[in-house]
Structures are given as C-alpha cells and as structure tokens.
Amino acid sequence: MLISRRTTMTALLGTAAAATLQASAHAAAPISGQQAPSFYRSKVGDIEITAISDGYATFPKIDGFVRNATPDAVQAALAEGFVPTDKVQIPFTTLVVNTGGKLILIDSGNGDLAAPTSGIWMKNFRAAGFTPEEVDMVVISHFHGDHINGLRLKDGTAVFPKAEIKVPEPEFTFWMSDDNLAKAPEGLKGNFNVARRVFAPMAKDVTLYAWEKEVAPGIVAHAAPGHTPGHTIFSINSGKASFMAVSDITNVPVLFVRNPDWAVMFDQDPDTARASRHRVLDMVSADKMQVGFYHANFPATGFITKDGGRYNLVPAPWKLPV
Numbered sequence: 402m403l404i405s406r407r408t409t410m411t412a413l414l415g416t417a418a419a420a421t422l423q424a425s426a427h428a429a430a431p432i433s434g435q436q437a438p439s440f441y442r443s444k445v446g447d448i449e450i451t452a453i454s455d456g457y458a459t460f461p462k463i464d465g466f467v468r469n470a471t472p473d474a475v476q477a478a479l480a481e482g483f484v485p486t487d488k489v490q491i492p493f494t495t496l497v498v499n500t501g502g503k504l505i506l507i508d509s510g511n512g513d514l515a516a517p518t519s520g521i522w523m524k525n526f527r528a529a530g531f532t533p534e535e536v537d538m539v540v541i542s543h544f545h546g547d548h549i550n551g552l553r554l555k556d557g558t559a560v561f562p563k564a565e566i567k568v569p570e571p572e573f574t575f576w577m578s579d580d581n582l583a584k585a586p587e588g589l590k591g592n593f594n595v596a597r598r599v600f601a602p603m604a605k606d607v608t609l610y611a612w613e614k615e616v617a618p619g620i621v622a623h624a625a626p627g628h629t630p631g632h633t634i635f636s637i638n639s640g641k642a643s644f645m646a647v648s649d650i651t652n653v654p655v656l657f658v659r660n661p662d663w664a665v666m667f668d669q670d671p672d673t674a675r676a677s678r679h680r681v682l683d684m685v686s687a688d689k690m691q692v693g694f695y696h697a698n699f700p701a702t703g704f705i706t707k708d709g710g711r712y713n714l715v716p717a718p719w720k721l722p723v
C-alpha cells in the first residue's frame with residue numbers, strides 16, 4: 402500500500418483522538434529548565450575530590466576583556482569553543498578535598514555576594530552531602546571576591562565556624578597593607594575592600610602559608626603569581642597519584658588555554674601571569690597530570706595537551722562507577 406502524507410496524517414489524528422481520552426490522567430511533561438545539583442567526584446589515590454559549582458557570571462562586553470587581542474579575534478576563539486560570542490560566561494568551581502581524616506575546601510565561591518546566575522554554592526555543597534560545620538580547613542588561592550566572598554555572608558557571619566582559614570602569605574601581605582591601598586590605582590581599590598571585608602574581622606586568626614610546602618595533608622601550595630601577587634595553585638597527592646588545582650592560571654580555557662599569551666583584564670601583572678601560565682601548562686601537559694580549573698565549564702577537570710605554542714583542555718572521562 403502506498404502511504405500518502407494524507408493517510409499518515411489521518412492515522413496520527415486517530416492516535417491523537419485516542420490520547421485525548423486519557424488526557425485527564427496524563428498531563429504534558431513540563432519543561433524543567435533545571436540541572437541536577439552540580440557536584441562531581443574524582444579520586445586521587447585515597448583522596449576524594451568533590452568539585453562544587455557556584456554557577457557562572459556573565460561579562461557583558463567582549464571589548465576590553467582581553468588586553469592584547471582584538472574583539473574579532475576573541476569572538477573567533479569563543480566560536481571555536483561553541484560558547485556565546487557576544488559576551489563571556491565565566492563559570493566558578495571550588496574543590497572539596499576529603500583526605501579521609503580532614504575535610505578541606507580550596508576557595509569558597511561567591512557566597513551571598515553573587516551574580517544572579519551564581520550564589521548556588523551552598524545548595525550544591527549540601528547536596529553533595531557536606532555541611533559547613535564539618536569543614537576543618539579552607540585554603541584560599543588568592544583574594545579576588547569570587548574565591549573568598551563565600552567565607553563571610555553579607556551580614557558578617559562567618560560561614561565555616563570550625564574551619565582554620567589558610568591564605569598565601571604574599572597575598573595577605575599585599576592586600577592588607579594600608580600603604581598599598583593608599584597608592585593603588587582607582588580600579589584596584591575595590592579589591593582591597595573585598596579582601597578587608599572578609600579578612601579584617603578574622604585577621605588575627607588566619608594562618609599564613611608559604612609556597613612549595615604542604616599546606617594541608619596531601620596538599621602542596623605552589624607559586625603561580627601574576628594574576629595577583631600571591632596567586633597560588635595546589636597539587637593534591639596520594640601515593641603515586643596527583644592532581645593539580647590550577648586556580649586562575651587561566652580565566653576561561655576556551656580563550657586562554659588556547660591562547661596562552663593573551664592577558665585577561667583581571668591579571669594584575671600580565672607578564673608575570675603569562676610566564677606562570679606557560680610554566681604550569683607545560684608542566685601538567687608533560688606530566689599528563691589531571692587538572693582542575695576554577696573558571697572552566699563544570700566539572701572543570703581534564704588534561705592539558707600541548708599544540709605548538711598553544712594548549713588544549715581535554716575533558717576528563719566521566720568517572721565510573723556512577
């Protein structure tokens with residue numbers, strides 16, 4: 402039998418009529434518009450790492466986002482990464498490191514000082530099975546608001562009541578200096594205030610840590626200055642396994658892993674940041690080390706391969722069992 406479009410339509414309408422009889426029992430499925438809570442586990446030897454998403458913020462202008470590239474070149478790079486080309490979306494991902502004996506956070510997210518598409522850190526943290534009271538230690542990579550505002554609510558409440566707060570010594574010294582604040586350019590003064598809002602009330606209680614030393618069990622702090630004076634990355638080590646939390650060694654990888662000589666507007670000392678970026682990306686690609694980025698798309702973990710003077714971020718395979 403030749404099936405015409407018309408016979409097909411009639412058949413479909415018949416099915417539709419039958420379906421109508423059950424309409425009172427079956428509503429159409431609503432569009433969800435939601436993801437599941439965004440947390441993701443990785444294993445490094447005996448250590449469990451949980452990536453916790455704090456959503457993202459949108460930088461609305463391409464112009465000026467990269468100091469040394471034209472808007473056209475930036476848009477072409479965004480298109481190559483299949484992300485919107487008329488703005489830059491910057492995701493936030495913190496890490497919870499469970500050593501078996503201690504529960505340690507690396508950076509705290511935006512807290513309640515967040516963009517409308519952010520501020521979901523606590524919900525995701527709790528969904529991953531954690532509570533703020535059980536955090537033993539928070540280790541901070543640098544003093545930009547998206548990394549430290551989660552330590553203290555707008556109303557002043559400390560979020561992790563029992564945690565030791567550990568910060569890079571050069572970062573604390575730079576941002577808490579009244580001299581540095583007095584001579585800072587206007588554009589940088591806001592960041593001094595962010596650091597003071599969070600740390601001034603607890604200044605006598607924070608622990609300053611040094612580079613190239615263990616900052617927590619299994620976690621070594623490494624120098625990666627340039628983005629800020631005390632910007633720090635962390636290797637997480639257990640047995641023969643290690644993982645590198647590369648903090649803000651790049652802003653979004655689609656722009657700055659692919660174009661490591663580009664300077665994002667947030668890099669305080671672009672030349673030093675560029676040198677740190679090349680050194681770290683060279684090392685993790687040579688060592689085939691799994692990395693975690695603060696500003697990559699969730700779950701923000703993968704491997705770096707070298708491609709001439711550029712690099713690629715290859716997402717880590719999804720861990721089984723689920």
Ligand SMILES: [Zn+2]
Pocket residue numbers: 545547548649695696
């Ligand atoms: Zn950042």
